[in-house]
Amino acid sequence: MIIDDGWNELSFPAVHVARRLLGSMLVRDVNGERISCRIVETEAYDQSDAASHSFKGITPRTEIMFGSAGFLYVYFTYGMHYCCNIVAGAVGAGEAVLIRAVEPLTEFDYTVMAANRLGRQGMDIANGPAKLCQALQIDKTLNGHDLQSAPLQLLLQPEIPDTDIITTTRIGISKAKDQPWRFYICGNPYISKK
DNA sequence: TGCCTGATGTTCT
């Protein structure tokens, strides 16, 4: 099923896809409820990148990253957090885009996400890769999930103008820190703090 | 506001 004519763009390089995904929507069905949110911050990773899980080649964990674009790569980190990526690039390229922050679209979405975050309030309910996974109840059971289908769908939206996108170096990593591969929507209050 | 630290499981060497 083709949701959007732009879907094929996901097989472009991760740096392109990371920008393209800004403003797109994620729709999550969980516990009989539907949460909709907008992607406002991303980071690109590819195989040439020492900070990327794919840097050392295919392992049982990273094989999803080397698969088809448009699938979800979920990994567990720091013993207590999940982070989610959208696979990008050609098959075998080992590229992905880390979703760092989303914003709820409606009051209802905000309420459900805040509840998933154990009642946390304000702008920090999903402004971090582990936070948004908690808010949207994304865990390893969704690793390898096709984002064209429920219970988690990616809906591509018209491209955000370059003038509204801020590009910076990535945060929260120890290797390849200088790559300017973090992107967020200018002025959005839901992005990460660092 | 900013720094420090504890919590914790998976992955890889």
Next chain:
DNA sequence: GAACATCAGGCAC
């Protein structure tokens, strides 16, 4: 056995 694409709480200033 160490590293890790993190987060939240506590403390000093």
